Each structure stands twice: as structure tokens, then as C-alpha cells.
Amino acid sequence: MLPPRLHEVARHVLRGRPVADIGTDHARLPVFLVREGIVPSAIAIDNKVGPLAHAQRTITELECPAVALRQGDGLQPLQTGEVDTVVLAGLGGAKIISLLQAWPALATLPRVIMQPNTGWVAVRAWIAAQRIGLRQETMVREGEHTYLTLVIEPGVTVQHPWADDDEALLLGPRLMASRPPAWRAWVAAEHARLGRALRRASAAGATDLDPLRISLARMKRHLASD
Numbered sequence: 356m357l358p359p360r361l362h363e364v365a366r367h368v369l370r371g372r373p374v375a376d377i378g379t380d381h382a383r384l385p386v387f388l389v390r391e392g393i394v395p396s397a398i399a400i401d402n403k404v405g406p407l408a409h410a411q412r413t414i415t416e417l418e419c420p421a422v423a424l425r426q427g428d429g430l431q432p433l434q435t436g437e438v439d440t441v442v443l444a445g446l447g448g449a450k451i452i453s454l455l456q457a458w459p460a461l462a463t464l465p466r467v468i469m470q471p472n473t474g475w476v477a478v479r480a481w482i483a484a485q486r487i488g489l490r491q492e493t494m495v496r497e498g499e500h501t502y503l504t505l506v507i508e509p510g511v512t513v514q515h516p517w518a519d520d521d522e523a524l525l526l527g528p529r530l531m532a533s534r535p536p537a538w539r540a541w542v543a544a545e546h547a548r549l550g551r552a553l554r555r556a557s558a559a560g561a562t563d564l565d566p567l568r569i570s571l572a573r574m575k576r577h578l579a580s581d
């Protein structure tokens with residue numbers, strides 16, 4: 356069984372085409388994808404020995420030899436054209452950007468699925484600055500946590516109208532349009548969190564409260580139309 360956040364990633368993988376999972380750790384995603392017949396084969400990459408041993412146990416226990424393990428930094432162990440989908444889940448946004456930028460053949464990849472656990476605004480800003488096609492943007496909740504999934508097409512060049520729009524970079528250009536339940540719950544939680552931060556800062560006598568007020572007003576606008 357995959358957790359909901361990894362199910363969300365699996366939903367966007369190109370069917371019938373090989374996949375690479377960067378920072379695979381337990382290798383549950385690539386093993387699931389192969390066993391369910393979603394992809395014919397997978398390359399599971401991690402830069403550390405412990406996670407790779409964990410991945411090997413999963414592959415052995417679930418008898419899934421079509422998942423190959425490689426040790427290395429980010430996408431570096433991949434040859435150009437070896438896979439059609441690359442997944443980067445459970446890493447920080449800044450790390451994901453640096454791993455993608457370090458791979459010279461990025462533009463040859465039909466699809467990259469990212470699930471950054473931090474730095475969402477920076478990841479969107481990078482997509483916009485690189486003019487990379489943004490195919491999908493979704494949110495799921497798992498327990499107390501909210502997970503953002505971004506599906507990009509590095510081979511597609513697009514001028515994003517939201518590139519300089521702080522509100523879209525914060526809230527997600529596609530999520531603002533589709534307003535799924537997990538996104539609305541996240542907006543409400545962020546609104547409450549910012550309200551608490553503003554009250555605390557104000558009680559502590561902080562003077563420059565404008566940035567907090569602006570963020571709070573932004574969230575409130577999106578609450579209001581629910």
C-alpha cells in the first residue's frame with residue numbers, strides 16, 4: 356500500500372514508459388509502479404547507502420527485479436533518453452531545483468513530477484523563470500500534512516503570465532483556478548497561522564507588520580469566495 360501522497364505522484368507518471376525515482380529511500384513508489392503494470396521498468400536512485408539497502412529489501416521482498424538501483428547524486432546516474440518520467444518527492448524545493456539544474460539533458464525529459472516538502476514559492480518561481488511547461492498542480496492531505504505535487508514538461512517552453520504575480524507564486528496558479536478541497540483547507544490553515552503570527556508580533560511590539568498583513572489579506576481573499 357502506498358501512502359496517499361505517493362499515490363498522487365503515481366497518478367501522473369507516464370504509463371508504459373520507464374521512470375526514475377530520485378531520492379528513492381524505501382523504493383516503494385517504483386516498486387508499486389512496476390507491480391501495478393503502470394511502467395515496464397524503473398531506476399531508483401539515492402545518494403546514501405542506508406536508503407539503498409532499504410530499497411533493496413523492498414525490491415527483494417516484493418520480487419520486483421525490474422526496479423534497478425543506482426547510487427549517485429540526483430539525476431547524474433541517468434543517461435539521456437533512459438526514462439520518460441523523473442520523480443523527485445520528499446526533498447526540499449531548493450534541493451530539487453539544484454538537482455534538476457545540474458543535469459544537462461533536462462530539456463529532453465517529457466515529464467518531471469515534483470513533490471517538494473519545502474520552498475513551494477521558489478519552485479514555482481524557478482518553473483516560471485525557466486519558462487517550463489506546468490502541466491498539473493495538485494494538493495493532497497495525509498494526516499496533518501499537506502503535499503503539493505507539481506507536474507512539469509521540461510521540453511515545453513511557455514511564457515507564464517503569473518511569473519511576476521506574488522499571489523499566484525504563493526497560492527499556485529492552477530490551484531487558484533481549480534480550488535480543490537485540500538487546497539481550500541490549506542488556505543484556511545495558512546490564514547489562521549498568519550493571524551496568530553500577526554497577533555504575536557503585534558503583542559511583542561513589532562513595528563513592520565505590513566508583510567504579514569499583506570499575506571493575511573491575500574489568504575483572506577481566497578477564503579472569502581468559498
Ligand SMILES: C[S@@+](CC[C@H](N)C(=O)[O-])C[C@H]1O[C@@H](n2cnc3c(N)ncnc32)[C@H](O)[C@@H]1O
Nearest residue numbers: 378379380400401402403406427428429444445
Ligand atoms: C525523505 S526521503 C524521500 C523518500 C521518497 N522519495 C518519498 O517521498 O517517500 C529523501 C531521500 O532522498 C535522498 N537524497 C537526498 N539528497 C539526495 C541527492 N542529492 N541525490 C540522491 N538522493 C538524495 C536521501 O538519502 C533520502 O533517502
